[in-house]
Amino acid sequence: MDLALSEEYQALQAEIRAFIATHGHKSPKVGGGRKRPDQKTLDWQKLLVEHGYAGRTIPQEYGGFGAKPDVMASAVIAGEFGRANVYAGLTNQGISMLVPTLLEVGTDEQKKAYVGPTIRGDIIWCQGYSEPGNGSDLANAQTKAELKDGFWVVNGQKIWTSSAHYADMMFLLCRTEPEKSKHEGLSYLLLSMNSPGLDRRPLKTMTGRSEFNEVFFTDVKVPETQIVLGRGKGWYVANVTLKHERLMIGDAGKMTARLEQLIKLLQKSEIDGVPLIRISEYRDRLLRLQGEVIAWKAHNLRLLTEAAQDVDSGVKRMIVKYGGTMLGFRLSSLAVDALGAAGLPYESAGEDAEDDDATTWNIDYMYDVGLMIGGGSNNIQKNIIGERGLDLPREPKVQGTVAIGRG
Template identity: 60%
Template sequence: MDLTLSDRHRALRADLREFIARHGHRSPPVGGGGGRKRPDQRVLDWQSLLIEHGFAARSVPTRYGGYGAEHDVLDAALITEAFNAAGISLGIQGQGIRMLVPTLLEVGNEEQRRRWIGPTIRGELHWAQGYSEPEAGSDLASLRTRAHVEDGNFVINGQKIWTSSAHYADMMFLLVRTEPDRPKHLGISYLLLPMATSGIEVRPLATMTGHATFNEVFFTDVRLPTDQIVLGRGDGWKVANVTLKHERMLLGDSSKLVHRLHRLRALLAETVVDGAPLLSRPVWRDRFLRLQGEVLAGKYHQMRLLSEASRDQDSGLGLLVVKYYGTTLAWRLATLAVDALGEAGLAYEPHDEVGEDSAATAWYADWMYDLGLIIGGGSSNIQKNIIAERGLGMPREPKPMGGA
């Protein structure tokens, strides 16, 4: 990966400095619009400004509402670096923008791209991911939610669980079994479903943060036109894996880790005990520097993956480790902050679904929420099995007697 800045890249860096100096005060708080609640008007205005200047949806074609620049890994790295250093928001980072949009660009048809991408990148449409079920989480291909065709519609019945943002989403990208007579991986279809459709019931699930960021979703004779399918019947597993590729990059996003590292350093420098900041004490400084090294390793690894993707190279094992590495490291960063805060966060009470009322409770909210991310999107133990078996070619984990 060549990180030498060309004249064009130097010009982009100058544009970023000018943009931040001129508009940085308009940024919503970092984390606002990140996917835990519906964005407010300030977040939407910021997103529109970022798209206009090419700092969001940069490589999404203009015909779909994006900026229309050629994909360039160093462009993305420079934008992320500049915004993180300035402590301003990178814009909306939810499931629709980070997972569905690249899926449609890769395998969607033209009508789907024109209909869904523009409103999604602008933050006008919000998406939930209908994958996990009570008995089909890690073994997703065992899902039981079914859809049969009747009078030109899919008729959907079943249940999803741990469905992030379903309580405010406009749409859901949904996996259902449409071909029950085919092998389980080949009998799944990938549908695009409006959440206002009759027959959908959403039941929020409160987590230990006190917020209901996850949900149960029940489908009873939900009718959806048969053209609201990505690729074709039975192709859902292929499409789902395209989305999962982008989900792992979202959950293990190195830009989140870099920003959290900056917050953590400021906290340790500002927290004074017995007349000295914690960052000046060897034990605390050592813990911080170890985490800093891991964050930088994650950052450069993700840049390598983006470089490979831009050349249509298969990253293999390199891609498999992102989710596991990123979510566990994010939690460990929050753990150091919680240790530093000590009793300051023990009176934690949930307020708003994104920001809390003090730095202490914000860190405690991150710490608790990140435990869920270690499990969600494929638990860490399952991720390690996938890395071992698919990435390293090790023998498959033995199944219990009578297991499939």
């Protein structure tokens, strides 16, 4: 047991603290769900990329910082930003999924065109995967693209497309080889969301914002060169993308920051002149949550140690999404209860402004429910934990279906 950081990481920690002391006041607000980054966020993101706190492992020739992959360094960075309650940079599907995919299988032109602007937040991507008829069964995509006169002509529909209403580009999984088998008939295209014939219809969610969309394609023309890796390679590329879905290692830092905000909220909020933290019913809920956060922080240290040693954490990793989203919801639940009736006025300020504290907590509270459903719902997580983690037998299969658990 050795919790001390080595000199190398202590130096990194000191460097980040100095950075935050100098620049922290420029940080946009933490939390509040997903929207197009405003100018403040973009300026902040560029500063982070410059200093290597975002896009850290992206090669310099493509606009990144060029550091070698290092899970411990990432954890130190996430930890310091979390502790200071400072925005740790954009996380979106372009950065976490498309960029690593292009770096692995894209052409040099594609890398030069997209990697830098994406990590700086100038190009926002959306992921064209799910269709009305296939959520988990990804390889069954039916949206088709035909090659005509140097253009892919796309027709079909996608759904649950996060961020499509404000995205600039889409990475699209579509069927280009209808005569081939299910998995070999797919290709992976990069296209502009402003293409003629592309129609995005926001699906308004319970937060009042539109976090998802339906996207319709009617003879949408995409230049032939906008394919990644080649015809029929879409399934392979999509799997490269999934492989890069990040382990949720930074999350304990986020939980700690949220707990700190919650403590402040209970110290500040009063009923009949008594701060809530002095009222035992509120205080005990807070204490229970504090205990849980300590447990998850320690769990995270275990995962981090194992990741640095290249050990597969097995069930310890599988419980993170389910356990983490449930704890996140209970944290925001106490916050909305602490706000009480005074927290009910609710106006989400839209995409260009910061929300007030109460609205941010309310959005977090509802968004946490969305997180339990998206990215492999919690019931799917419980299947994975039970079947892969505890080695319990699977449900008997209904003939003719193939389930793909997206953990």
